[in-house]
Amino acid sequence: MIDKREEHGWRPEIQGLRGVAVALVVVFHLWPAALPGGYVGVDVFFVISGFLITGLLARMATAGGHAWLLTFYSRRVRRLLPAALLALLVTLAGTLLFLSKARWEETAIQVAASALHVQNWWLALQAVDYLGAAEAPSPVQHYWSLSIEEQFYVVWPLLMAAAIWLARRFGYPPKAALIVALALVFTGSLAASVVVTQADPAWAYFVTHTRLWELALGGLLALAGERVSPAARLRLAMMAAGIGAIVASALLFSDATPFPGLHALPPTLGAVLVIAAGGIRLGRFRGLDVAILRAIGDRSYSIYLWHWPLIVFYTAHRPGVGLFAGLALMALTLGVSELSYRFVEQRYRRPLAGAEWRPLAYGSMAIAVCVAASGGLGYALDRQGVDISLIGTGRYPGPAALLANAAVPADVELLPPLGKLKRDMPIVYRLKCHQGQDSTVPVSCILGDPGGTRTVVVTGDSHAAQWIPAIDRIAREHGWKLVTFTKAACPFTRAPVTDNGKPYPACAQWRDNVLAEISKLRPELMFTSQSNYDNVPQDVMVEGLRSVWGELGEEGVRTIAIRNTPFIRFDPGDCLAANPDKCATPRKDGERINILALAAASLDHVRVVDMNDALCGKETCAAVVGNIIVWRDYHHMTATYALALAPYLAKAAGL
Template sequence: MAAPPRESERPPVSLLTAPTGTGRARPAAVGSGEHRPEIDGLRAVAVLLVVTYHVWLGRVSGGVDVFLMLTGFLITASLVRAATGRGIRYGAFLARLAARLVPTAAVVVLATLAATWLFLPETRWREAPGDAVAALLHHTNWRLALNSVDYLARDDLNPLQHFWSLSVQGQFYLVWPALVAVAVWTARRGGRDPRSPLLVALSAVLVLSLAYSVLMTRIDQPWAYFDTGARLWEFALGGLLALLPLGRDLPRAPRVALGWTGLAALVLCGVLLPVSSVFPGYAALWPTMAAAAVLVAGASGSEFGADRLLSLRPLRYLGSISYALYLWHWPLLVFYLSLTGRGLATPWGGAAVLAVSVLLAAATTPVADRLAALGRGGGRKAVRRGVAVALACLLPVLLTAGAWAGFQSAERDRWERLLADGRSYPGAAAADGAQVPDRPVYPPLVWAAEDAPATYDDGCNQTTAAPEVITCVYGVDDPVRTVALVGGSHAAHWFPALESIALDRDWRLVNIVKGACLFTDAPQSYRGEPYTSCAEWNRGVMAELDRLRPDTVFTTGTTTSLDTSIGYGEEQVVDGYVDRWRELGDMGIDVVAVRDTPRFRFDVPGCLAEADPDECTSAPEESMAPVSPLEEVEPPPNVTVVDLTDRFCDRDACRPVIGNVLVYWDSSHIGATFMRTLAPELERRWARAEGW
């Protein structure tokens, strides 16, 4: 949630001001500083919508968009007044903002770090230091945007992810003063009203940003949701409202109707729109235009106006603490849900989260206000005081996050030394009777999510959004054999084993992988929608293989699920697999079809963080067919079938830990460490099947 200045601080307002007794608004210059009490109430409604939808409905309300628009409304007017007066003092502007925003944010982040260590499982610790730094240095939105395009990103609730909107706001604060200053400077040079070039500039930002937002929402909605460029139009809309005399001559009755219509539309937005999956785009016009209607309606002068409700003291008070209330409610909700194991809060549990959030906001806001007062004023002393306040609050949190990250790094080095003793961590070799001493599980649960194939860090696996074929080559320059690893993420997790074999036998390994995309021309879906980028990628892969002509394609021969909506126990040879293998045979390319690996119904590291390995097993029949479906088809002569299911499961259970090595780093993907221990057995069975 963005945090525009509170009305209690008497920021400059728009050309609309309170109406006279005739029921018509009287005009006022931008920056008149007249008080708009209904704005505090509007902020209260917005934050209550955000909190209510998060806590009880598990949805997004559109309230954040209202705060972004209000930020543009209030800050634009403030900057115009400064620019047309003594000029914008950029350092003083940022110092005041830092003194006002940083103290509360720092307290919340520090408390969240402590609670994460105390109450959340180890699997949630790895990202905590980085999340804290991103929250305080205003780049949480980009951190989340990068995760949004990562097919393998974990779905755990991040107790600091709500800082994304503050990051967008912080980036807005960096560029908006320059935009206003350039517009005013241009106007002065031409002897014109400074509002004219600023109106042109803000209109251009609104049109371009909204067009970009609509386009990106259609192409990649999860990325667009956090993209600052797709949100700038909301600030520009608020800025235009601060400059244009909309509704100046509006009579009382239409003003009352407009206020109530806007307020009702705002409240109903989250009910009628799937905000989290269609925003920002054109859909975000709903809450922003609804709030704009309330602003244009202004003070109606009627006891039946929406502004009378919004001006009530309780709502105005909630508006005054809305920034802190927003910051506190989300981590409290995440910890409550984690400790209770719930997906949504109960009525009473949610009420407790809300009550504690309000109490903490009420306690921290006055302290933050007193610190913010040190940064007010335009002199150098005020700037230095504002910077000192911000640094005094920032440094303890940044040092804490740095110390935690340093501790994790030292632990990693210690574990690497332990792993060097291969006898302690035989992994898959334990099935051959290798002695397994009593040792802690490797990798530690806190790093389980990092135990993915190196191809992800190398940028060699295509995301779900893009259709282009990415080809990465590993191994020797003058290979005895070239093997292409092709398919989705369940093909990708075989890379560490294949790389070990390739290095041992002087092979070249070509990685051609796309998340959730099976190697077939049959129609596929992803998250319930047609997976068109996968179809285009598959066509490109066949063209690339025709060009490369590898000796062998290594790919999955079965799949346990075509789409997460299907569920488990659906192992099959997918339509189009055999036809694709025949196509490769016609090109003179051999195929190794490996049976898919078992899936779990739960996050394996998450289970192990709270229970013993014997309590975190999965029955083979939950995801695997009783007999391999590859035995029920007649593969072409160029196909070699490999089945290593017995290395993951015995007759009764599939194990989360084998030979002291963590097998899975989520619910279905095999960790790189375990896969490397599986390489010798994969090599033996492959060699036996092909008669090396």
């Protein structure tokens, strides 16, 4: 039995499904351990959006008229932009109030990316970036899914218009042409999703082409006919199976599940079953047509926009979300969302007086304002400098506070400023010669004294790269030419390493290519260091290091291996903003075995240097030493502190 309200185009069970989807997402974000796969709520949203928008577009396109595209885009702008841009601007202001300055720059970048509807691509780049993946989540990270939908709304109407034009030109039914076009999108995107998820799940999670099939699936349902059978009991079974698939996915999936790929089929097909089942009325049972679910579904867009910034602002000052705090955040989200729904969403849904182009013009101006606000904040932060001439002075003794008991004055602004902390990186990152995981052809920077007659090299992963500021200063002071060869997550060893648990052949190829380059350079000295690779057996890593060092030793290259720096258990930016006196990790918890020392045993041409006493006290590793911030993140030094270590590294290395 079909509810009479559906005869007028209103689908209450879809609003109820929206309510279920947003509830899954919110609970997952509040208590991920309780609902580890709650992120599938986003996939349910994709199917719903594809279904509703494709049906709307098909009706508009086949009804005739030349302005249907303009009308559609005008409606989308009125429906989506006001609430989304308001949430972005308020979140940007909240960032200044509630988040550490260390997170301002990245948030400003992501606000601009969200306003321009490319947030998913920015996050994809961050997810596969060795350093970016360690960043704390931004308060606008959730805009990635909205960006995919907006990209769909831009491209799909144009594709539909082209398909209809071709169908009419060659005498085919427009609806059949639309089904064929969307089926091609579905097939190609699903295939890409499976392949890319297997190869690179971090990238696949965010990029558009691995997600379009989910929207296309809903669109195919709209075009092919959403009713499968009028039999009420069969429709009830369909609805139950659909809800079961969605809930089971939310309970059984986790962050270890390769997603999207084939694992996205259960929740999306579950959403298809629920929509296809339609409204159900068996006695008092109405399926998802429940008042509370409909109310949440009506406000699901605002709830989605506002819940995540509130969670991020709260967790920036606390380690997690407890039961009562989570319930309070839920209540606050519902309150803010109600205001957003009533006074923004509903108000701007009404057509503006005048031509349909007006909302597009106003929307473009609003986007420009949002981008300008975030860009202004980014520009202001970028203008902040780090005065390296202060390093080693009485105000900024740095390592001398640990090694020489130098006095440390109070009430001194830290170096680097918190607003520059995340970007206080070795110059090789800015010069693009610290290589990503995919590259195999060595890319080097020439530092130190480029005209020097003696050559030294630095090799290894990002934990070797973090020493470049110190090595660069040493090279300049000695008149040496410094050549850098560093690559993300790739230690300079013949031991096989993996990348996110998968084979990493690019690392081995790059290493062999770098060895060939070093043979051409004929350096006198090589600096190296590396992170901990606990998934590589100790004896395998030792032999891999000895193999490389031994080969270079035969060519007359001496090696200085710098022990890996400790890991800390806090985000330095957030901790220093919230409670700087507690920003420390027990040294015994942060240090690992000195694998380089084990490998260097009996190799006379290798010298192992341990600088950890210059980073940590006897008991703890603190965020700040001698008024200089030591850590950029939980396992990399700031470039400023590395520079402060230059004279101590030179002395320890006997240079």
